[in-house]
Amino acid sequence: MAQGVSANYKGDALNPRNLSDDIPECKNVSFFLTNLPADVTYSQLLGQIRGMGRVWATVINPPDGHDHFTSAAKLVFFELAAAQRFYAHCRNPARRLIISGYAVKIVRNRVRKAEEDVGGYHSRVLVVTGELSFVNKDTLLRYFRTKLDFDTEEVITLVQDPQTGMGELEIRFACYRNQAESARQALSKEYPPGATLPDGRMSPIWELRYGVDPCSI
Incomplete structure (x- = not known):
């Protein structure tokens, strides 16, 4: 400790x-x-x-x-x-x-923590929507591993449509601040949703949002 x-x-x-x-x-x-x-x-x-x-x-x-x-x-x-x-x-x-x-x-826990209002609905669950070539379980988790240490409860494929090229994943991280939020910040910085990247390509990320924590329902 x-x-x-x-x-x-x-x-x-x-x-x-x-x-x-x-x-x-x-x-x-x-x-x-x-x-x-x-x-x-x-x-x-x-x-x-x-x-x-x-x-x-x-x-x-x-x-x-x-x-x-x-x-x-x-x-x-x-x-x-x-x-x-x-x-x-x-x-x-x-x-x-x-x-x-x-x-x-x-x-x-002897290490006490007060409840914290982070403003709006934030959670340990991150929903990522974008190009299937990037927003698939193998590729996205590999990307996250280069940015942070994390554990997951589950990773759910919500959409995997080769015809439209759309992928959507729900990643249920073990933690909010140092995992889900850090993952969101990493993607937002490198691949701002809907933006044109410095090399002229469109960002492979279309939308980032927090999902519902299953522990709350």
């Missing part, structure tokens, strides 16, 4: 945004989850969270093989109401959070 941030966090551990906020525990939207399956995936974890609210960030810490033989995770929500809803659900013995037969243990 550095500055109270996991070494597995794919972001800037020295960024003040990633340090503990000076708030009471009841205002904390960040949780620490333990007793997860050793091989748990982001898809398995996030796929079990529905009807709660938008997830700000998820970071899975795999077992070290010495002291810990199950995985742990940090889970952060955008809104306090969503965090309270999730906490109440998981603390209820009749409900709880079960993943592959493991009853997940949930506590409020």
Whole structure:
């Protein structure tokens, strides 16, 4: 742990945004989850969270093989109401959070985070529309890997039409700020939607927008 941030966090551990906020525990939207399956995936974890609210960030810490033989995770929500809803659900013995037969243990994270209003509907889900030659799963994810470190819950092909040359992908990142937002900024800078590029070509990106976080529905 550095500055109270996991070494597995794919972001800037020295960024003040990633340090503990000076708030009471009841205002904390960040949780620490333990007793997860050793091989748990982001898809398995996030796929079990529905009807709660938008997830700000998820970071899975795999077992070290010495002291810990199950995985742990940090889970952060955008809104306090969503965090309270999730906490109440998981603390209820009749409900709880079960993943592959493991009853997940949930506590409020010691690295506290206050809810954050980023202005408008932002989420960890990015929907990209554009030329199929670029907006396809293999090419777009390869591009993102040259720009940032990221994890995904799922990547969904919404449109793949060779006849019109249109592609549309929904990328469900594990985190908002350092993954979905960073990916959006990288594309906007290099391939501004609908713009003519310096070499005279049209941008292969037609539209960028945030999608609905499935954890909120």
